[in-house]
Amino acid sequence: MGDVSLFSGTFARGPVAGLVSAGAWLQALLDVEAALARSAASVGAISHDSSAAIGVACADPTSYDVEQLAGDAASSGNPVVPLVARIRERVGAGAAADVHFGATSQDIVDSAMMLVARQAVAAVTTDLAASAGAAAALAAEHRADPIVGRTLMQAALPTTFGLKAAGWMSGLDQAVDRLTSVAERLPVQYGGPVGTLAAAGPAGPAIRVALAAELGLRAPALAWFTDRTPVLDLAGALGGAAGAVATCSLDLVLLAQSEVGEVTEGEPGRGGSSSMPHKRNPIAAISARAGALRAPGLVATLMSCAAQEHERAAGAWPAEWETLSDLLRLTGSAAHWLADSLGHLEVHADVMGTRAAESLRQSGSGLALEVHVAAAAGQVDAALAGRGGRSS
Amino acid sequence: MGDVSLFSGTFARGPVAGLVSAGAWLQALLDVEAALARSAASVGAISHDSSAAIGVACADPTSYDVEQLAGDAASSGNPVVPLVARIRERVGAGAAADVHFGATSQDIVDSAMMLVARQAVAAVTTDLAASAGAAAALAAEHRADPIVGRTLMQAALPTTFGLKAAGWMSGLDQAVDRLTSVAERLPVQYGGPVGTLAAAGPAGPAIRVALAAELGLRAPALAWFTDRTPVLDLAGALGGAAGAVATCSLDLVLLAQSEVGEVTEGEPGRGGSSSMPHKRNPIAAISARAGALRAPGLVATLMSCAAQEHERAAGAWPAEWETLSDLLRLTGSAAHWLADSLGHLEVHADVMGTRAAESLRQSGSGLALEVHVAAAAGQVDAALAGRGGRSS
């Protein structure tokens, strides 16, 4: 993950990179500490004055030095240890003991991770939905425009470009649904040093519920320090979303091949080459593909990291932080590029049609082109009808 | 994947290996062809005589030579091409043309893959549920038995063994839920050569619905030849299940360490060594871990394979077959071993308790052991109450 990269033009496109940045993480950590203070105060575990002081201390992430926090985090292994020390300095002796009430570092980092993930997932789904919408519009417009159906990269029999686009739409719609469902279940983390809530006293369970409500997260029955279900769910859903982007962007790149020429990316001023000015590269689809290619390895890392020891893992837990951030960023960037590509697509229906007719002739199929087209168009109509209220 | 391996004792434990074997796949392929014939007949697209003849030809997988089919499949790239040829020979000239009605190879393989996956997932979830149930029983029994809580592999503060077990239970329960939800949505595949349903004539959509009903699968709006959502969903859910098994089995191995000695696997006659007869290895937990370790790489493969070209992928599609079978087998084997380990666990609560008390003394914690224990036990009770009707 990273805030500055020479390659961010390709891999940090759209809003998600900012939502998983160091600043966004710091904001989330502070939001959790502040919400924890409010929650503890709401059940009488700390004073409202303390809560207010903590809220002030946590209000402005830019007032903290990210690089110094990151450096100081090395000796404890996570950034909450130095962050809590600084918050305590700010609130002064009166409220210092009330900061981080009943919590352990992992409570704060995991809850913040869920906040970061929720925001980032919302942005990813927005771009996936925009992609799906653009695909739906293409499906509707080209429902009956014939194109060669290609299997194993060989011309087979006619389909329509609309049905092809409907297939992209379907995968993207389902990716949105899967991610949305996961995002709705993301839980707060609150368990104290070893997950018993003992440090929070009798109010522990109530604070967990209040904290969840404050943050808009689910209140789980247990701390999930080493039960990484939420991370695994995110990993699976993001990997799936990247797959939906990958298959669509691959098709676009293939259709844009010089020898095929059935689509062109229509955004002007793009796709240039340092050595070949005559070229017009489908750079948005290529960039979508490039980002999506990087997802499966990160998913595997998160799944390998699910094996976490006892009440806090010695290595596998921190290994999630940048990995999940990268997975969110890359999936989001890929989705953003795909929406761009599909949203500016020039469809050369004439080229498609001519080739489809010629290919059908060579196939010896007994069915007329119209029959193939009507069948495909019927499928498109059914798929579009099944989308319900989704926008296109 | 494989039916015979020198290592199947460790990696093909329980029922799943059989459910993803060559025989199971062949059975599923034949089941799909037979169900397709019935479906086509039900809408009048082929005769009931043909359907009956095809049903007979597809009734007995053992009447086909798997090795020969596998060999013959090489030249077309999938086993349906030679299988359909053989079915046609069997039904004779009268019904030959009605075999494989309106279908393409991928219709049959993908639908069969869904049948295989559904059956295998059911077995995986049974063993996951058995593991969760055993963990729930441990949680209930030891709800108030203190144990050292360990963070970063260092003694921290007391928790209870029941709460530890409840954490395992929670991860396993959620893995069951996730897999069950995916299994319920698995779709039939039916689209014909390029997914338009044109080859099936006007009855195409009705045949898809009938085929789905015959096979107990969902009827999707579109063919999903290169929209691999169902495979991605399976990959994510199985990877998550393997993660739940991994974290639990890792804890068991750590608790069974000679220097810790807080649990022992109780199955007699196990865990021997070729050179050290005095040892007692927690072989079930180790075998569970070994299987689970192999899942993330396979998940990454399936997710990489989601990028599929046009109307049928040139390589990424076949790459799913053995990979998904292996992922099912290994997750199933790991879950089976885990249920075995948890179901025969000897818990040395006295060792746990003594160490927890000593550790608490060293920690300088201001809270009495009873307070820690009561808090943990309260968490256990809440988690068990939240399980509803699940068995333990």
Add this chain to the structure above:
Amino acid sequence: MGDVSLFSGTFARGPVAGLVSAGAWLQALLDVEAALARSAASVGAISHDSSAAIGVACADPTSYDVEQLAGDAASSGNPVVPLVARIRERVGAGAAADVHFGATSQDIVDSAMMLVARQAVAAVTTDLAASAGAAAALAAEHRADPIVGRTLMQAALPTTFGLKAAGWMSGLDQAVDRLTSVAERLPVQYGGPVGTLAAAGPAGPAIRVALAAELGLRAPALAWFTDRTPVLDLAGALGGAAGAVATCSLDLVLLAQSEVGEVTEGEPGRGGSSSMPHKRNPIAAISARAGALRAPGLVATLMSCAAQEHERAAGAWPAEWETLSDLLRLTGSAAHWLADSLGHLEVHADVMGTRAAESLRQSGSGLALEVHVAAAAGQVDAALAGRGGRSS
């Protein structure tokens, strides 16, 4: 891994599948036990009579029941425990104590794994070298046959088909070199229960050296029970080989596209479809690609498994066995398919040439086609000259 799969036509092509089968593993285990006996006898640690008896007992793998061994292995976690018991039964009381002299299970399994890997790698490199040779022949034949150079899948400027083939050759040659270098360094394993050689007595180090010589493996300074360098080296080199196969087979599939039509796979009777008899799919290249796609996930698994505890890992060690076997099998199968594809390739130089000339015209390049071609041909000549004595 597996000996029978419905998909072995695609994924178990060529000799490697047999070399990593259950039978091959069993043979290797027996070879190691027999060689250990000879080595121990050679230094006087056991009698030559014992060695001879052990040799007889280990001579015929088919005299052992693989399935029963596999099943019995479950309770100890590896197949050597039951195998040694059976060998001891066969040799009788007189020599029973001399079986498995000074060894632990991992000595036998790891040494056998090196034997299996060495044989399989030899077969993989044979097929890679055959592929490289076929590519070299294409490079020589078509050194000056123009083809469109394509960047980002768009026509750019002319190159020659020979230079394209030389690029494939170069990657394949280097894959051969890397694998050969790794195979030459594969070490024997011999350390006894915890790697000290204590169980073998003072002759331990000499037995290790003798055993290495017997098996044609390297004698390492130390046991490498949990230092998995040899496995990591194999993983890296096989992953690299799969990558070389993948990029070449991808190019072939792209060149064979209906709209491109610059190559055709020439093997008759291949590439048929269940629904579209007019198609001619490049099934060998597709199958090569399918196999290669599955390698990276397996490499990741082996690398994740490098973290092994103390003197023998609780899970990560057994996880290597089938994974490495699969990686060998799939890389071997892919290399075999690639050699097949390249060896039967029909090159449509006329189509290539016409398109290259037309594309150059559109590019506005100031250089004549001859200049592009001559430059490319010069590169081909240099690359072929640099191959030295490799065959084409």
Add this chain to the structure above:
Amino acid sequence: MGDVSLFSGTFARGPVAGLVSAGAWLQALLDVEAALARSAASVGAISHDSSAAIGVACADPTSYDVEQLAGDAASSGNPVVPLVARIRERVGAGAAADVHFGATSQDIVDSAMMLVARQAVAAVTTDLAASAGAAAALAAEHRADPIVGRTLMQAALPTTFGLKAAGWMSGLDQAVDRLTSVAERLPVQYGGPVGTLAAAGPAGPAIRVALAAELGLRAPALAWFTDRTPVLDLAGALGGAAGAVATCSLDLVLLAQSEVGEVTEGEPGRGGSSSMPHKRNPIAAISARAGALRAPGLVATLMSCAAQEHERAAGAWPAEWETLSDLLRLTGSAAHWLADSLGHLEVHADVMGTRAAESLRQSGSGLALEVHVAAAAGQVDAALAGRGGRSS
């Protein structure tokens, strides 16, 4: 990859993070352009005045705006397009045409990637060698200090701590060798738009040789635009190095467990906890482990990306940039942490010895402790002797 992360304390330890930063990449890109100009001038292809002007323009990376370059790179898909435009502005009309002589973007990016990798690998190997040296020192010091040998996490028979450390040393030494060997073979990239060298005119091959010499890289026979052998070699070797770090750091974490207590990390002021001030976590070993855990997924990504189309890949090529940077950074960070942990290790030989003696008694082994220790010490001596001139 990234230059600022809230988690850089853990994952960007040591020098490598800086060597793969945006600034380092920009420096390398400029170094390549400058060296190309010198090389072209050296063979008379451009004037020395042009070369000098280009050298001036490329001298100071900080004079370029990284963020703007990154942003502008989006529309072409790589940062060389905007960078070359800016260099041309700086050198003025006289030399503008001589900038980027005969090159394509990939020539510059790939050559820069090799420079970045070479520098980063040198730093990684320095820290690996420091780790190996520290392990060697431990091996020598504790060659005859008994410790329990543990198999499957169970006490087995005695070994010595020196032999354990020698095992770590061996894996680390081999990782150094493998990486060094790969780094010595890294090639320059120079081929022009489609790899023919045509754009450079007759001097093309000579410029490639000169450029290689200028940059200290190998001059390959061919451009390797889509033959990714160098990247695959790096991936394999870095994955192997991460594996060597992982197994050693895992052992350290296990030995440091409260219940084992055989080692402690000796660096003061480290390992604190936000909630449990009495704890002393082996934070360096944990951080090493955390970094190493993330390597296999990145290796898989690079290997998946080896399948690159034609003369420049549409997605898989850019996907390498951040992935390789991250793999270098994480392996380097992990190696740096490991050197830290091993270099400050407090070894509790008394605890080890007491437990080893007790464990031996329980084992019923017929051999005295001295025999086990002497055998182990002999192995240590052989391993240390075999290290030759490496420092400890």
